[in-house]
Amino acid sequence: MKLLLSLSALAGRSAFVVQPNAFSRSGTTLFGNYHPYMGDDFALERTLQAIEGDTYFTQQRAPKKTFVREPVTTQDMWRTLTPIVVQGESLRTCRFDENIQRAEVFLRTTGRPLNAEVKLWQGPDNTPQTVSIYLEDGGLRPFRATFECPGQTNSIAIRNTGSMEFPLVAAIDPDIGGPQSGGSPAVDLFTRTNPRTIQGGAVYTMPFSPAVQSVQVMVRTDGRPLNARIELLQGPNNNKQIMDIYLEDGRERPFYAIIDTPGSGNVVRIVNTATVEFPLFACLEPYMLEEGYTRPAQSGGRLSWS
Numbered sequence: 012m013k014l015l016l017s018l019s020a021l022a023g024r025s026a027f028v029v030q031p032n033a034f035s036r037s038g039t040t041l042f043g044n045y046h047p048y049m050g051d052d053f054a055l056e057r058t059l060q061a062i063e064g065d066t067y068f069t070q071q072r073a074p075k076k077t078f079v080r081e082p083v084t085t086q087d088m089w090r091t092l093t094p095i096v097v098q099g100e101s102l103r104t105c106r107f108d109e110n111i112q113r114a115e116v117f118l119r120t121t122g123r124p125l126n127a128e129v130k131l132w133q134g135p136d137n138t139p140q141t142v143s144i145y146l147e148d149g150g151l152r153p154f155r156a157t158f159e160c161p162g163q164t165n166s167i168a169i170r171n172t173g174s175m176e177f178p179l180v181a182a183i184d185p186d187i188g189g190p191q192s193g194g195s196p197a198v199d200l201f202t203r204t205n206p207r208t209i210q211g212g213a214v215y216t217m218p219f220s221p222a223v224q225s226v227q228v229m230v231r232t233d234g235r236p237l238n239a240r241i242e243l244l245q246g247p248n249n250n251k252q253i254m255d256i257y258l259e260d261g262r263e264r265p266f267y268a269i270i271d272t273p274g275s276g277n278v279v280r281i282v283n284t285a286t287v288e289f290p291l292f293a294c295l296e297p298y299m300l301e302e303g304y305t306r307p308a309q310s311g312g313r314l315s316w317s
Contacts, residue, residue, distance in 0.1 A: 085153055085269065088117065089117065089119070092182035094181060094182040095181055097127075097178065097180070099174045099178055101170070104132075105183050107166075112159070112160060112187055112195075113158060114167060114183050116167060116169070117155055117181065118153060118179055118181050119150060119180050120178070120180065123148075123149060124146060125145070125177070126171070127154075127170060127173070127179060128143050129144065129158075130170075131158050131166075131167055133165050139258070139259035139260065142255065142256050143172075145253040146251075147250070152271045155270075155271075157196055157268070159263070159265065161263060195267075196227070196267050197229045200229045200296060201265070201294055205294075206292040206293060207293050207294070208292055209290060211285045212283060212287055214280065215280070215281050215293070216279070216280045216281075218278045219277060219278075223277075223300060223301075224298075225272055225297075225299040226272055226279060227294075228293070229266065229293065230265065230266050230281065230292070231258075231266070232261030232291050235261060236289060238257055238284045238289070239266075239285070240255050240256070240282040241254045241268070241279065241281055241282075242254075242279070242281075242282070243277060244278045244279075245277050246276055252270060281293050
């Protein structure tokens with residue numbers, strides 16, 4: 012009899028009621044109106060169908076209106092970050108939880124050259140993304156790129172490969188995705204522009220107007236590995252910025268960066284350093300323009316490949 016009474020008492024307890032999901036919380040900046048986004052444009056429609064009742068998405072179902080992102084200069088972004096110093100020949104790592112969908116990495120110096128290597132770690136002995144960086148002037152042209160972080164146990168490692176006399180300053184801006192952040196900038200750029208196919212071993216260059224203060228560049232594949240080099244030149248063979256990129260899966264983790272382009276005569280060069288069996292898709296668009304400059308009506312202000 013005592014056993015039956017105990018079982019009947021436990022049946023009414025709330026411990027056996029399914030607890031609400033952590034993402035159902037509201038009233039905070041982090042979790043308010045959040046919906047998980049799968050991080051790929053091919054999964055966008057399935058994600059929208061899963062949250063059909065959300066008024067935000069039902070009003071903005073067109074791909075061109077799904078992501079609304081206001082351009083922010085790199086200098087303005089640095090004012091909102093909490094940077095750390097990475098001494099020469101040293102390594103600093105940053106670990107974050109599974110809610111972080113992507114992280115924007117910022118590197119700069121006080122005007123000296125910058126040599127660094129940024130890696131995305133996922134689990135033990137797995138490095139799905141690596142970027143080697145060279146900046147001629149880390150104060151005038153700081154590094155700014157977005158690393159997609161799907162899955163769990165992600166960490167970003169920043170190694171200063173320069174000598175001890177050349178420290179750098181690093182900062183990371185995490186992003187949980189969803190409508191508050193505007194989604195993935197790489198997917199946004201890919202869906203609203205016409206990507207250029209660059210075959211393995213091919214080289215493409217793109218000059219642009221001095222009115223363009225910064226450009227946004229994105230490279231990805233159809234799921235195969237990606238090996239590429241992105242260079243900013245100002246004059247013949249005068250490299251101001253170099254990024255050597257490796258992606259384990261160029262579709263799941265597309266590479267997106269914003270390059271500051273002060274002065275005139277700037278040219279962006281994209282080199283597919285892989286073999287001919289591994290083509291990539293590239294998008295390159297102006298990001299910030301001088302005040303008062305208007306884009307041409309016919310071309311929409313886009314840049315022309317050469």
